[in-house]
Amino acid sequence: YAVIHRNSCPSVKASLGAATHFFQPIRSPLTSVSLVTFGVTLLKLFPSCTFKPKTQKRHAAHFTFHPDPVPTKYGSTMKMNLFQSVTSALDNTLSSDPTAVIFGEDVAFGGVFRCTVGLRDKYGKDRVFNTPLCEQGIVGFGIGAAVGGATAIAEIQFADYIFPAFDQIVNEAAKYRYRSGNLYDCGNLTIRAPWGCVGHGSLYHSQSPEAFFAHCPGIKVVVPRGPIQAKGLLLSCIADRNPCIFFEPKILYRAAVEQVPTEPYLIPLSQAEVLQEGSDLTVVAWGTQVHVMREVAAMAQEKLGVSCEVIDLQTILPWDIETVCKSVVKTGRLLISHEAPVTGGFAAEISSTVQEECFLNLEAPITRVCGYDTPFPHIFEPFYIPDKWKCFDAVKRMINY
Amino acid sequence: MILKMAAVRRMMKLYGLGFHAIRQQTSLRASRVPQQRAFHVNGAQRQQPFDSSVEKPQFPGASAEFVDQLEFIKPNVISGIPIYRVMDRQGQIIRPTEDPQLSKDTVLNFYQKMTLLNTMDRILYESQRQGRISFYMTNYGEEGTHIGSAAALNPNDLVFGQYREAGVLMFRGFPLDLFMAQCYANADDLGKGRQMPVHYGSRDLNFVTISSPLATQLPQAAGAAYALKRENSNRAVICYFGEGAASEGDAHAGFNFAATLECPLIFFCRNNGYAISTPTNEQYRGDGIAARGPGYGMMSIRVDGNDVFAVYNATKEARRRAVAENQPFLIEAMTYRIGHHSTSDDSSAYRSVDEVNYWDKQDHPISRLRHYMTAHGWWGEDEERAWRKQSRKLVMEAFERAERRLKPHPDLMFTDVYEEMNPGLQKQKESMWRHIQQYKEHYPLDLYDK
Numbered sequence: 001y002a003v004i005h006r007n008s009c010p011s012v013k014a015s016l017g018a019a020t021h022f023f024q025p026i027r028s029p030l031t032s033v034s035l036v037t038f039g040v041t042l043l044k045l046f047p048s049c050t051f052k053p054k055t056q057k058r059h060a061a062h063f064t065f066h067p068d069p070v071p072t073k074y075g076s077t078m079k080m081n082l083f084q085s086v087t088s089a090l091d092n093t094l095s096s097d098p099t100a101v102i103f104g105e106d107v108a109f110g111g112v113f114r115c116t117v118g119l120r121d122k123y124g125k126d127r128v129f130n131t132p133l134c135e136q137g138i139v140g141f142g143i144g145a146a147v148g149g150a151t152a153i154a155e156i157q158f159a160d161y162i163f164p165a166f167d168q169i170v171n172e173a174a175k176y177r178y179r180s181g182n183l184y185d186c187g188n189l190t191i192r193a194p195w196g197c198v199g200h201g202s203l204y205h206s207q208s209p210e211a212f213f214a215h216c217p218g219i220k221v222v223v224p225r226g227p228i229q230a231k232g233l234l235l236s237c238i239a240d241r242n243p244c245i246f247f248e249p250k251i252l253y254r255a256a257v258e259q260v261p262t263e264p265y266l267i268p269l270s271q272a273e274v275l276q277e278g279s280d281l282t283v284v285a286w287g288t289q290v291h292v293m294r295e296v297a298a299m300a301q302e303k304l305g306v307s308c309e310v311i312d313l314q315t316i317l318p319w320d321i322e323t324v325c326k327s328v329v330k331t332g333r334l335l336i337s338h339e340a341p342v343t344g345g346f347a348a349e350i351s352s353t354v355q356e357e358c359f360l361n362l363e364a365p366i367t368r369v370c371g372y373d374t375p376f377p378h379i380f381e382p383f384y385i386p387d388k389w390k391c392f393d394a395v396k397r398m399i400n401y
Numbered sequence: 402m403i404l405k406m407a408a409v410r411r412m413m414k415l416y417g418l419g420f421h422a423i424r425q426q427t428s429l430r431a432s433r434v435p436q437q438r439a440f441h442v443n444g445a446q447r448q449q450p451f452d453s454s455v456e457k458p459q460f461p462g463a464s465a466e467f468v469d470q471l472e473f474i475k476p477n478v479i480s481g482i483p484i485y486r487v488m489d490r491q492g493q494i495i496r497p498t499e500d501p502q503l504s505k506d507t508v509l510n511f512y513q514k515m516t517l518l519n520t521m522d523r524i525l526y527e528s529q530r531q532g533r534i535s536f537y538m539t540n541y542g543e544e545g546t547h548i549g550s551a552a553a554l555n556p557n558d559l560v561f562g563q564y565r566e567a568g569v570l571m572f573r574g575f576p577l578d579l580f581m582a583q584c585y586a587n588a589d590d591l592g593k594g595r596q597m598p599v600h601y602g603s604r605d606l607n608f609v610t611i612s613s614p615l616a617t618q619l620p621q622a623a624g625a626a627y628a629l630k631r632e633n634s635n636r637a638v639i640c641y642f643g644e645g646a647a648s649e650g651d652a653h654a655g656f657n658f659a660a661t662l663e664c665p666l667i668f669f670c671r672n673n674g675y676a677i678s679t680p681t682n683e684q685y686r687g688d689g690i691a692a693r694g695p696g697y698g699m700m701s702i703r704v705d706g707n708d709v710f711a712v713y714n715a716t717k718e719a720r721r722r723a724v725a726e727n728q729p730f731l732i733e734a735m736t737y738r739i740g741h742h743s744t745s746d747d748s749s750a751y752r753s754v755d756e757v758n759y760w761d762k763q764d765h766p767i768s769r770l771r772h773y774m775t776a777h778g779w780w781g782e783d784e785e786r787a788w789r790k791q792s793r794k795l796v797m798e799a800f801e802r803a804e805r806r807l808k809p810h811p812d813l814m815f816t817d818v819y820e821e822m823n824p825g826l827q828k829q830k831e832s833m834w835r836h837i838q839q840y841k842e843h844y845p846l847d848l849y850d851k
Contacts, residue, residue: 200535204613
């Protein structure tokens with residue numbers, strides 16, 4: 001696969017902070033150094049090539065990461081970005097659960113997003129290992145490992161590549177317990193996969209496929225918004241007695257830095273978090289989009305005097321209907337936003353349920369600001385994503401409805 | 402007849418190969434009438450007539466004999482499938498009869514395409530490093546597999562690539578400007594700026610557009626070859642993939658479909674040693690990819706991918722027979738990925754500099770061909786210097802043009818989702834434009850075609 005990760009976004013890289021020691025130098029002492037030099041020389045030889053390139057402004061992130069306050073109830077904390085907090089959760093698990101195994105493509109050397117760095121050396125290559133390049137194999141193997149008594153943590157290199165494993169997830173993992181009358185289950189399986197847009201990932205490195213899995217009773221689907229949630233929610237997924245899919249916003253791997261507790265802790269699944277209380281309008285999002293919505297809430301307050309309640313859904317399936325509905329009863333307006341295409345996206349499900357539960361409380365139509373109904377495009381990404389301006393405009397329309 | 406088949410079977414067993422003797426006969430029959438591409442509904446003529454009087458197995462799933470000794474078949478009956486080559490590492494022809502006897506012009510064209518590809522790679526790799534394009538994948542070290550195989554095909558043979566086969570497209574005449582346009586996702590990109598760099602495609606050159614998911618192209622190639630067979634158009638399909646992709650479920654489906662549905666298809670595996678960081682010994686435990694061919698009832702060969710003539714000969718013969726006999730061929734080209742997996746990868750984290758240096762300095766397909774040309778007096782320092790200068794200029798000029806060009810019109814985000822625009826999507830497009838008009842200053846409209 002055309003992996004995109006390291007140095008893919010200089011602005012993100014700049015915010016690495018403490019992360020740098022995890023991070024391999026980009027220029028390796030390979031033969032390619034001579035190749036690189038050659039290229040540089042060549043570019044210099046042609047001075048006309050120093051003009052500003054007409055490339056997309058891919059360095060300007062479409063969101064500003066809002067770190068959470070430093071958690072106080074779980075003991076000492078360390079500065080970690082999202083991939084490090086995932087590593088920390090996996091490290092805790094491997095150390096406390098001798099049956100735990102971690103596997104997937106390229107995880108042995110640390111993973112293409114560096115989430116498993118150091119774990120093979122620390123816990124052995126029988127516990128942290130590469131698999132052949134086969135997603136259906138990875139998930140099927142994971143189900144089997146869970147059935148056989150292990151705690152199985154499977155990595156799919158990109159959420160976009162999870163589909164060969166769709167059968168194993170939807171027909172097998174999700175139905176194992178039900179079909180056997182609870183004789184067998186694969187609750188000890190957790191599938192991790194990098195998820196969401198990254199600025200230039202185009203069709204196959206940008207997708208947010210949570211809605212496909214939301215249509216599948218028997219599995220849980222979780223998306224964290226930052227390092228603290230990533231660790232607590234991942235540990236909950238691992239501990240949960242049901243198979244879970246844990247989607248990690250890849251654009252946050254390096255961009256999001258927080259003080260994360262070093263000890264294990266659990267953040268409950270199926271519980272949305274109200275990040276900001278408000279009275280006029282409820283906004284619901286998950287993953288990266290939470291940060292877009294926080295900014296929208298600030299803009300709405302500042303420019304329109306509108307008070308938004310911001311909710312991070314966190315668990316997509318089974319989702320926290322109560323928290324969302326309670327909020328809508330209070331505000332009378334609901335805006336839902338995700339990167340995935342609008343049609344059949346999870347916003348549709350939320351909208352439908354809230355409409356049923358809160359019909360008489362609604363002051364404006366429930367509004368979705370989502371990706372368009374096209375594949376995720378490359379050069380058109382700035383126009384495609386449900387950015388803060390689109391969301392802000394929706395808030396305006398809802399208030400003026 | 403039975404005796405003869407038994408002999409064949411013993412021979413097959415000896416080599417650990419599970420060919421169907423009947424396949425051989427079919428092949429012979431077909432090769433006598435090479436122009437007539439018989440279209441069979443598979444199966445019926447393969448089944449042996451049922452005869453319960455003979456003391457032999459009657460299982461429908463295998464034609465073999467009973468044995469009375471317990472013995473497991475070893476995974477590697479022989480010491481490994483040999484690697485066919487024509488030239489040694491110094492570019493000397495080993496066996497004159499295997500020399501494809503290509504003309505000077507042809508060989509020079511091979512060399513120029515291989516080196517032009519290399520130059521383009523260097524420029525685009527560096528331009529990614531400078532943030533001019535978002536991503537790139539080089540073809541370093543695998544140039545021989547691209548050019549050797551591409552040259553052995555007919556121009557109208559259909560190509561299904563993975564993502565590291567730019568040389569095939571270059572050999573077919575894809576202009577530098579279009580390579581650059583794709584990588585820059587500018588208004589000239591045939592793919593309309595929708596995909597990441599290196600996802601080329603060309604209808605004119607019969608090169609199906611690259612998609613990132615791995616091995617999806619294998620069963621598709623089988624389907625395409627089946628359709629071409631039915632057209633009786635004397636065309637073949639070639640399908641490229643890596644040894645990593647061969648682990649995907651789709652690879653199994655592709656091999657099995659191509660064999661059972663008798664597709665004129667060449668499966669061309671570039672075994673370059675690594676799937677990103679995963680080395681071959683963590684990818685498979687059998688004898689590479691070629692060893693799988695017999696299991697699927699498929700003709701197979703392993704070649705030295707750094708020997709452009711060996712790749713050429715093997716592909717040429719596989720292509721000829723695939724079309725004449727309506728059967729798939731599997732070529733495993735052994736090579737080495739000298740570059741990183743992509744601009745997002747740093748391979749020093751998982752392999753040694755010495756290892757990479759060996760392939761770069763001691764066993765490079767470009768230097769091997771150059772040795773050959775030098776030995777024939779076709780190429781010297783002067784030619785090399787002049788060509789380097791010329792090729793860099795070609796690449797840089799194309800690069801400059803691509804960089805100056807605007808991006809495609811944003812409307813193109815919404816077309817081709819379906820063949821026709823549907824009302825819902827039309828509405829979304831209009832709503833996007835209404836929004837952009839209102840919030841102009843926040844969108845990079847000036848970079849896009851008006």
